[in-house]
Structure formats: structure tokens, C-alpha cells
Amino acid sequence: xxxxxxxxxxxxxxxxxxxxxxxxxxxxxxxxxxxxxxxxxxxxxxxxxxxxxxxxxxxxxxxxxxxxxxxxxxxxxxxxxxxxxxxxxxxxxxxxxxxxxxxxxxxxxxxxxxxxxxxxxxxxxxxxxxxxxxxxxxxxxxxxxxxxxxxxxxxxxxxxxxxxxxxxxxxxxxxxxxxxxxxxxxxxxxxxxxxxxxxxxxxxxxxxxxxxxxxxxxxxxxxxxxxxxxxxxxxxxxxxxxxxxxxxxxxxxxxxxxxxxxxxxxxxxxxxxxxxxxxxxxxxxxxxxxxxxxxxxxxxxxxxxxxxxxxxxxxxxxxxxxxxxxxxxxxxxxxxxxxxxxxxxxxxxxxxxxxxxxxxxxxxxxxxxxxxxxxxxxxxxxxxxxxxxxxxxxxxxxxxxxxxxxxxxxxxxxxxxxxxxxxxxxxxxxxxxxxxxxxxxxxxxxxxxxxxxxxxxxxxxxxxxxxxxxxxxxxxxxxxxxxxxxxxxxxxxxxxxxxxxxxxxxxxxxxxxxxxxxxxxxxxxxxxxxxxxxxxxxxxxxxxxxxxxxxxxxxxxxxxxxxxxxxxxxxxxxxxxxxxxxxxxxxxxxxxxxxxxxxxxxxxxxxxxxxxxxxxxxxxxxxxxxxxxxxxxxxxxxxxxxxxxxxxxxxxxxxxxxxxxxxxxxxxxxxxxxxxxxxxxxxxxxxxxxxxxxxxxxxxxxxxxxxxxxxxx
Ligand code: GCV
Numbered sequence: 001x002x003x004x005x006x007x008x009x010x011x012x013x014x015x016x017x018x019x020x021x022x023x024x025x026x027x028x029x030x031x032x033x034x035x036x037x038x039x040x041x042x043x044x045x046x047x048x049x050x051x052x053x054x055x056x057x058x059x060x061x062x063x064x065x066x067x068x069x070x071x072x073x074x075x076x077x078x079x080x081x082x083x084x085x086x087x088x089x090x091x092x093x094x095x096x097x098x099x100x101x102x103x104x105x106x107x108x109x110x111x112x113x114x115x116x117x118x119x120x121x122x123x124x125x126x127x128x129x130x131x132x133x134x135x136x137x138x139x140x141x142x143x144x145x146x147x148x149x150x151x152x153x154x155x156x157x158x159x160x161x162x163x164x165x166x167x168x169x170x171x172x173x174x175x176x177x178x179x180x181x182x183x184x185x186x187x188x189x190x191x192x193x194x195x196x197x198x199x200x201x202x203x204x205x206x207x208x209x210x211x212x213x214x215x216x217x218x219x220x221x222x223x224x225x226x227x228x229x230x231x232x233x234x235x236x237x238x239x240x241x242x243x244x245x246x247x248x249x250x251x252x253x254x255x256x257x258x259x260x261x262x263x264x265x266x267x268x269x270x271x272x273x274x275x276x277x278x279x280x281x282x283x284x285x286x287x288x289x290x291x292x293x294x295x296x297x298x299x300x301x302x303x304x305x306x307x308x309x310x311x312x313x314x315x316x317x318x319x320x321x322x323x324x325x326x327x328x329x330x331x332x333x334x335x336x337x338x339x340x341x342x343x344x345x346x347x348x349x350x351x352x353x354x355x356x357x358x359x360x361x362x363x364x365x366x367x368x369x370x371x372x373x374x375x376x377x378x379x380x381x382x383x384x385x386x387x388x389x390x391x392x393x394x395x396x397x398x399x400x401x402x403x404x405x406x407x408x409x410x411x412x413x414x415x416x417x418x419x420x421x422x423x424x425x426x427x428x429x430x431x432x433x434x435x436x437x438x439x440x441x442x443x444x445x446x447x448x449x450x451x452x453x454x455x456x457x458x459x460x461x462x463x464x465x466x467x468x469x470x471x472x473x474x475x476x477x478x479x480x481x482x483x484x485x486x487x488x489x490x491x492x493x494x495x496x497x498x499x500x501x502x503x504x505x506x507x508x509x510x511x512x513x514x515x516x517x518x519x520x521x522x523x524x525x526x527x528x529x530x531x532x533x534x535x536x537x538x539x540x541x542x543x544x545x546x547x548x549x550x551x552x553x554x555x556x557x558x559x560x561x562x563x564x565x566x567x568x569x570x571x572x573x574x575x576x577x578x579x580x581x582x583x584x585x586x587x588x589x590x591x592x593x594x595x596x597x598x599x600x601x602x603x604x605x606x607x608x609x610x611x612x613x614x615x616x617x618x619x620x621x622x623x624x625x626x627x628x629x630x631x632x633x634x635x636x637x638x639x640x641x642x643x644x645x646x647x648x649x650x651x652x653x654x655x656x657x658x659x660x661x662x663x664x665x666x667x668x669x670x671x672x673x674x675x676x677x678x679x680x681x682x683x684x685x686x687x688x689x690x691x692x693x694x695x696x697x698x699x700x701x702x703x704x705x706x707x708x709x710x711x712x713x
Contacts, residue, residue: 015648015649015650016028016649017649017650017651018648018649018651018652019462019463019651019652020462020463020464020468020471020652021202021462021463021464023206023464023471023475023499024146024206024209024471024475024495024498024499025064025142025205025206025209025498026067026146026498026499027063027064027066027067027068027142027146028067028068029067029068029069029070030068030069030145030146030148030502031148031502034145034148034502035068035069035070037151037152038068038069038145038151039069039083040082040083041083041085041122041124041151041152042065042069042073042083042085042124043073043081043082043083043084044073044074044075044076044079044080044081044083044084044085045058045061045062045065045072045073045074045075045076045084045085045087046075046076046077046078046079046084046085046086046087046088046093046095047061047075047085047086047087047088047093048088048092048093050092051092051131051244052243052244053131053132053134053135053244053245053246054088054092054131054134055244056135056205056208056244056245057087057131057134057135057138058075058087060135060138060139060142060205061085061087061138061141061142064142064145064146065142065145068142068145068146073085078095078119079095079118079119079121079123080121081121082121082122082123083121083122083123084118084121084123084124085123085124085125085126085141086118086123086124086125086126086127087125087126087127087134087137087138088126088127088128088134089103089127089128089129089130089131089133089134090103090127090129092131092134093127095118096125096127099116099118099125099127101114101125101127103127103128103129104129105159106128106129106133106157106159107129107133107159107160108129108130108132108133109128109130109132109133109136109159109160109211109213109246110128110129110133110136110157110158110159110160111126111127111128111133111134111136111137111140111156111158111159112125112126112127112128112137112155112156112157112158113125113126113127113137113140113141113154113155113156114127114154114155114156115151115152115153115154115155124141124151124154126138126140126141132246135208135245135246136158136208136211136246137156137158139208139209139210140156140158142209143209143494143498146497146498147493147494147497147498147502148497148502160211160481160482160483161441161450161482161483161484161485162440162441162450162451162452162481162482162484163449163450163451164213164214164293164331164333164367164396164449164450164451164452164453165211165212165213165214165451165452165478165481165482166212166213166214166215166216166250166293166333166451166452166453166454166481167207167212167214167215167216167401167453167454167455167456167458167477168216168220168252168296168398168453168454168455168456169185169187169215169216169217169218169219169456169458170219170220170221170402170455170456171185171186171187171217171218171219172185172218172219172221172223173189173218173223173225173226173231175187175188175189175460176713177459177710178219178221178710178711178712178713179400179402179404179455179539179710179712180402180457180459180709180710181402181403181408181409181457181459181466181470181709181710182409182457182458182459182460182461182463182464182465182466182470183459183460183461183466184459184460185459185460186199186200186203186458186459186460187217187234187238189231189234192233192234192237192238193233193234193236193237196237196238196240196241200238200241200242201241203242203458204241204242204244204245204247205245206464206474207245207247207478208245208246208247209478210474210475210477210478210479210482211478211479211481211482212247212477212478212481213246213247213248214247214248214249214250214293215242215247215248215249215250215456216250216251216252216296216333216453217235217238217249217250217251217252218251218252219252220252220296220297220298220304220335221298221302221304221712222251222252222253222254222298222304223254224254224256224257224260224261225261226251226252227251227253227254227257227261227281227285228261229284232284232285232288232289233288235249235251235285235288235289236288236289239288239289239291239292243291248291248292248293249289249292249293250292250293250294250295250296250333251285251292251295251296252295252296252297252298253295253296253297253321254304254305255267255297255299255304255305255306255307255317256305256309257281258273258274258277258278262277262281264277266310267305267309267310268307268310268312269307269310269312269316269317269319269320270310270312270316274320275320275323275324278320278321278323278324279323279324281324282324282325282327282328282330283328286328286330292328292330293330293331294325294330294331294332294333294365295321295325295330295331295332295333296332296333296335296369296453297317297318297321297332297333297334297335298335298337299314299317299334299335299338300314300338300340301335301337301338301339302339307320308340313358313361314334314338314354314355314358315358315361315362317334318332318334318362318363318366318368319361319362319363319366322362322363322364322365322366323363325365326363326364326365329365330365331365331366331367331449332363332365332366332367333366333367333368333369333396333451333453334362334366334367334368334369335368335369335398336351336354336355336368336369336370336371336384336386336395337351337369337370337371337376337398338350338351338354338355339351339553345576346569346571346575346576346578347374347375347553348374348375348571348576348578349374349576349578349581351370351374351384351386352374352385352386352389352581355368355386355390355393356386356389356390358393359389359390359391359392359393360392360393361393362393364448365449366393366394367393367394367395367396367449367451368386368390368393368394368395368396369395369396369397369398369453370384370386370387370395370396370397370398371384371398371399371400372384372397372398372399372418372419372422373422374386374578375531375532375559376405376532377399377400377404377405377455378405378526378531378532379405379406379413379418379518379521379522379525379526379531380418380421380522380526380529380531380599380600381531381603382425382590382600382603382604383422383425383427383436385578385581385582387425387427387429387436387439387440388427388428388429388430388434388436388439388444388583389427389429389581390445391429391444391445392445394442394447394448394449394450394451395439395440395447396440396449396450396451396452396453397422397423397436397440397451397452397453398452398453398454398455399415399419399422399452399453399454399455399477400454400455401415401454401455401456401457401470401473401474401477402455402456402457402710403415403457403470403473404539404710405525405534405539406518406521406525407521407525407663407666408466408540408709408710409457409465409466409467409470409659410466410467410659410662410663410666411521411659411662411663411666411667412467412469412513412514412517412637412656412659412660412663413473413517413518413520413521414469414472414473414476414488414492414514414515414517414518415473415476415477415518416472416473416476416480416488416489416491416492416514416515417488417515417518417519418518419476419477419480419488420480420487420488422436423435423436423437423440423480423484423485424436424437426586427439427582427583427586428582428583428584428585428586429444429445429583430444432585434583437484437485440452440484441484451481452477452480452481452484454474454477454478454481456474457470457473457474458474467655467656467659468499468652468655468656469514469656469659471495471499472492472495472496472499472514475491475494475495476488476491476492476495479491479494488515489511489515492511492514492515493507493511496510496511496514500647500648500652501647501648503647505647506644506647506648509640509643509644510640510644512640513636513637513640513641516633517633517637519633520629520630520633520634520637520667521630522599522630523626523627523629523630523633524627524630524631524634524667524670524671525542525630525670525674527623527626527627527630528598528599528601528602528619528622528623528626529568529598529599529600529601529602529603529604530559530560530567530568530602530603531559531603532556532558532559533546533556533559533560533674534556535705535708536549536554536555537711537712538705538708538709538710538711539708539710539711540705540708541666541669541670541673541703541705542669542670542673542674542677542700543556543673543701544556544557544560544562544673544674544677544678545557545677545697545701560602561606562678562681563681564681564682564683565608565609566606566607566608566609566611566619567602567606567607567609567619567678567681567682568601568602568603568604568605568606568607569602569603569604569605569606570604570605570606571590571603571604571605572590572591572592572593572604572605573591575606578604579591579604590604591604593605593607593611598613598614607619609681609682609684617687620678620682620684621684621687623678624675624686624687624690625687627670627671627674627675628671628690630667630670630671631664631667631668631671634660634663634664634667635664637660637663638657638660638661638664641653641656641657641660642657645657669700671693672693672694672695672700673693673697673700675693676693676695676696676697676700677697677700680697
């Protein structure tokens, strides 16, 4: 028996080392049972290359099929044998025109994939109205093959539910990435426009494969230099690389740019010279980039300049830029992440207070970009009360892909369930079923513009995202931006198959592990609705003791409000009354300590340490239990992963294993430090079986991390 095993081990080819660069587009050889069937269904490729997008589509199919099946199918102008793959539009392909497929209604980006019979031969057709739709269809087809899915009787009809599916890079011009954990910015500004790194093309391929159709190149904490002629040439070079892949370039605009690079004395939106400056600047940008998407703006937030500096409103500011972009078809994505330095109001209430009065006052080419929750991308937040509250202003969702508050690059936290949770949340804005997804897809309020933004986790690291599993969050963002109704588990499975292996013995445990991983982070960092308890500035590690400094809402004590009596932020009617910003059925539920979902308990209520939880435990014991549960989950992920080494290459397996070890250490640290701190308030013993923190509280408080990555600067 041992001999047979040794022989098999000797014969089996070693799994080639992989560094993660290929993302989910690896196109490694499929198992024979799949490859043989697929070969018969892709015996020749009928696809043109008359435009750059057509050429990209054809090249991707050839590359994918060659990798997956061992050889690329021959190109052909006509169907001459069974199993042809035909790709194109009625305009680009006489064959597709002749088939008379119902491409109407697919829109610019939609496609269909259908099993058909052409000239007596079974064939598969990928058809669209525009080239870009055919490219998306080609990626869909390849995804089916990569996942080992049946392709004999295909009848797929797809179109994106959201129009603007945009990555937001928080990349500075010196290549530092704010909240970036994957190295430097991938934009090598210094060498652009002359050197166009091949990774820009691979970036475009990866994004097109998941339907991302826009990218904001620079940080929302913007430097006006990006709007100068020298940088616009560089921007144009990137736009040229991305164009064939259907990706438009956008820029973050600094509101005070007319002063900083325009030589004006003011940036007041009502000033005629300022208006002229922005119009001229927009004209200049479109001379460089004719399909420029528009501006993203962070104004009057965290020290950024904005219209309020001149006594004007957010609508005044957004409309100034909108007016300049409108003649060219550009849009403004105006962020609702605002909270003022002077305002004593609960920070969770401020965006709603500032924006709702201006509903309907924004120009037709403005979208207001709203983070999923009202504080800041915490491991768990209730949905932002602005969703459903601005029926006359298109709201787009802003999700964070980079894990600023979920363990940076090393913690395995699959964010699909978090994105799904907010998209499925019911705002009750127009009765039951008024989900956040229906707000942003425009169906609830008939928005003319729709979109979703994701703060990118991409950097110069060879594996793009700083860790192999963080690639899944980029992937999930794109898939949900295409269709917010998709299921996070199905996305995880797709990604796992494409990124690692189709072997069910690998796929099932990995998907299981991913699906609970975000909840584990919530447990070991901020259980039961706690939030904003991380290290000051860099946001690394636990620091519930943070207090003092320039502003109360940059501390932890502002959010947890622990006393000897209890813990939590009272946002009910007896407190800040932030609950009143939700539609009445939601407000009643969140505002009632007996009905609020326990995962939001301490977000909305200040409750005594002996508050009885649904488990029957008093709050203090439940809190300790949750911290431990989070750590235990990570231990189990490690054990699972350790047992999966035979299924994938050693290089990626080893890095994930090492990162899980870091995660376990840091999860334990979060648990220990948090318990040590909160016990000074609760004054209660740890429940039986719970080990005391190994160090006194002062040890945890003294830890310093001056060079933790990604800090804002
Ligand atoms: C780009 C949080 C982050 C900041 C970020 C800000 C924003 O506060 O910590 O780094 O700044 O959000 O979204 O504008």
C-alpha cells in the first residue's frame, strides 16, 4: 500500500508554485473529464479583431482556452465543424447578424451566451449589442469553464444592474496608498506616460472580468497636481490602456484646485472666475481623455476644503463641478462621508443632517456617494440612514475593499457576507422590501444614475492585494456591483474554484471557512455593536482606551461609553436619537432595546453589564464569550487550512498558513486587551473556563506601532 502511494506521489506532477499574480484568471489545465468535453465545445473560434475591444476579447479567449484545454482552438471565419465558439455583435459578425438573436434590451454592456445550431453544427454563441458586452460575455464563458460548469445547453442573458461600477484608489502621487496594505500604488506616475507597465493591462483584464467599468486613480484626500497638464498626460496614457476593456478613468478633484493650481484667490462656487476655471479645466481634461468619467469629491470632511468654506452647500459645490462636466457627459460623485470639526452632534447623524435637506437640489449628473454605514467601514455597521432618505438624489454605495478595520492584509476576512448584509438590509423607505440594493439600483426611487464604488485593496505587491484571500474581496465587489442580488456564498465558491482548485474536497471547506470569517473578525474585535476601538491614526490593533486628542469622535471612549454601570452608545430617543433618521418601522426596532438585533445592541443602546442576552447570559459574559468565539474560529480556520496543503501549490499555501498564524495571534491580542480593559469597568469575574489575559492592561496600552502601514498622511 505504502509502495503504491509512494509511486503515485512520485508520478504526480508537482503543483507549480504560484505567486498570485494571475488572480482568478489563472487558466490552469483542467482535469481531463472537463477538458475533453470543453474541447469538443470549443473546436474553433469565430471572433473578429477589428477593434481594440474585439482584439482583447479574442486574445482573452485564446489565452484562456489554451491554458484550460492545453491548446487554443483554431481561428475560423465560418462554422465548418461541430463545436464552434462564435463571438461578436450583429454589427461585427455577419454570422451573428444572421442568427437573429434577441440582443435588443441587453444595453451597451449586456450579453447572451446561447447553445445554437449553425449550418447544421452545434455551436456556442456569445453575442452582444456592443463590443464591450461581448468581452463581458467571453469572461463569463471562461468562468464557466474554470469552474467546471456544464456548457452543453447554455441560455444565459445578462446585463449589469448598476451603471457605474467603480474602484476608488486612495493612491497618492508619491505612490503612498492611504489605508493600503499591498505595497505602493500600482500607478508609477514618474515613469508615465512613456512606460506603461504591463500590469496596467492585467489590471484592466481582471476588472473587466468582474464587470468593473471605472477607476478613480487618486486619493479622495486629493492633490490638485493631478489636474495639471503634466499629470493629465499620464492619466491619458492609463485611460488608453484601460479603454479596450471598457474601463473609464475618473479623478478625485480637490475643491480648492482653482487656488492651488489656477492662481485664483478663491474657490467659491458662486464666483464667475471659479466657474470658468472648472469649465476650462473640464474642457482640457476631455481633450486628453475623451471618455473621461468625471470627478469624485471629498469636501468639508476631515479637513478637506469644500463649499462650506464659503458658506455654500454641498449641492452648490457639486453643481459647480457638474456644470463643467455636463457638456462632455461626465458625472460628479460627491461623497457623503462628512463630519464637521465643530459639530457636537453624534457623528453617526451628521451626514443625514447635512444632506437630506438638499435632496433634489443636486444637478442631474451628480451622484451622492454614501458609505455602507454612518461611521466608517467598521467590521459591522447598520446600514446608513441616508439610504432610502433621498428619493430625488441618486445615491451610490461606497464599500471598502481594503481592510482598514478588519485586520489589514493578514487577517482572512471574506467581505462578501458584509456587502450582502447591507445590500439586503430593508430601509422600509417605501414599505417592506425597500432594500438598500433597490435604492442603489434605482428601482425604488427611479434614479437615472446608479452605481457602486469600492475602495481598492490593490497595490504593487506581486499578488495585487497583499494576501491571496484579499483578492476575493476585490472579486466579490465587482460581482456584486454587476448584480447586487448575487449570493456571497456563490461568489466565494466561484472565486475559490478559479483561484485555487475545483476539487470539492478543497472547495467546500474553503468556502465554509470564508463565509464565517468576517463574523469572526466582528467577534474578536467589536462584538455586539461595539465600534471604532482600534489604534489611533494607523488603526492597527485594539485600543479601546483611546481618549483625548484633537476631537472626541476620533477616540474610542466616545463610541463605547463604558462605565461601571454599563456600556454602549445610546442612539435611541433617550440618547442622540440617531434612530429617528431611519424609516419608522426600522427606527422602532433599532430604538427598542428589547427588539434591536443583538449584533447592533451596543451601537444603539447603553445597557447595564447584567443585561440579559438571548443566550441567557448577562451582557458581560456574552461579550467575553463572543471574543473567545472569534479567536476559536481563527484556530479552526488554521486547522482546516493546514489540512489542505496537498490541493494547491506550496507557495500560496504557505503564505496563507503564515498569515493565519498572524491572525490567530492578533485575534488573541484583541480579545485579551479588550477584556482586560472592559473588566476595569464591569468589575466582574471572567466566566468559568475563560483564561484571564496574560498581561496587565498597562502592557497592552503601552504597545506602540509607529510604522504600521496605510496611515493617513
Ligand atoms: C481617505 C477614514 C479613513 C481615512 C479616509 C476617510 C475617507 O476616516 O481612516 O483614511 O480618508 O475615511 O473615507 O475619506
